[in-house]
Amino acid sequence: LVSVAKGIENQTLMRMSEVIHDAIPELPDSRLAVLSGPSHAEEVSREIPTAVVAASKLIKTAQDVQRIFMTPNFRVYASADLIGVELGGSLKNIVAIGAGISDGVGYGDNTKAALMTRGLVEITRLGAAMGADPMTFAGLSGMGDLIVTCMSRYSRNRHLGEEIGKGKTLQEALNEMVMVAEGVRTTKSAYDLAKKYRVELPITEQVHKVLFEDKSPKAAVSELMGRGAKIEKWG
Structure with missing residues (x-):
């Protein structure tokens, strides 16, 4: 099967x-x-x-x-x-919604690149906590799927995020879609998994707030940009 x-x-x-x-x-x-x-x-x-x-x-x-x-x-x-291949294929949809929101608001390539890169770090972080090989997320089922889903005109999740970034509510955006944007439900699951495994997923948390708590996309980005200074590391 x-x-x-x-x-x-x-x-x-x-x-x-x-x-x-x-x-x-x-x-x-x-x-x-x-x-x-x-x-x-x-x-x-x-x-x-x-x-x-x-x-x-x-x-x-x-x-x-x-x-x-x-x-x-x-x-x-x-x-x-x-584990890693499955998680890469599902969690990238959350980042794609975030990338679409960035497109809809009108942010540029810099913002989208940051979301995709730090989003991949979050995917790797949660995946490692769940027993996946961190290197899997640097491959086709991780980085590869993330790139195509965040950039493609075919991406349902990116499109959903773009419509929300332009000002639509989640329900309004969903009502206009023919296909399912599975990242909406995956955001709920990842948010709960982050709490279960005590893993920090700031981008996932902000996407969750925009989708389910009516937080404005610009406020979400401001909160991400205003986080305390960090040392860049993988995972």
Whole structure:
């Protein structure tokens, strides 16, 4: 079974592979994998060169999926870091909402670059606390998926953030969308996971406040910029 779903269940805070195992407890680890990475369907369907990651708890399972899905235009890498690959694919949607908000408000490339870079640090920080390999987030399922989701015109989460940055409420922005922006629910889950694992996620916290506490985007950015001085480090 190969999962391509990206998200974290709100009530249980389970990753999608955990949800699958909960629904099908008899499914062995050797029969479950995930496929994730920067892969907008609009481009994959047009056979535009794309690279993703197949991950499973067992590297042989990941390699089996790799062999099945590899084509001249669809390159698949294998990984045994199931946790990291899943978290990268879900948590990047929160940062994409933040990047979209920045676009909507009218901030420039500097702001967006800062949000993406520090957002990746937050993803790595939470992922490491949950048992992932921090280096996974520097790969396709982490940095790669983050870049495409924050920059692409196809990105639902970036678009949602942009509409909120222009002044719409969350509900108004959602009502105008045909597709689901899964980052909204993922923001709730990540906010709860940060408390559970006692991990500091300032960007996630501010996105949560904008989405669910009616905080103005400019006030959220001001609070982020006004935080105490830090030494830059990874994770």
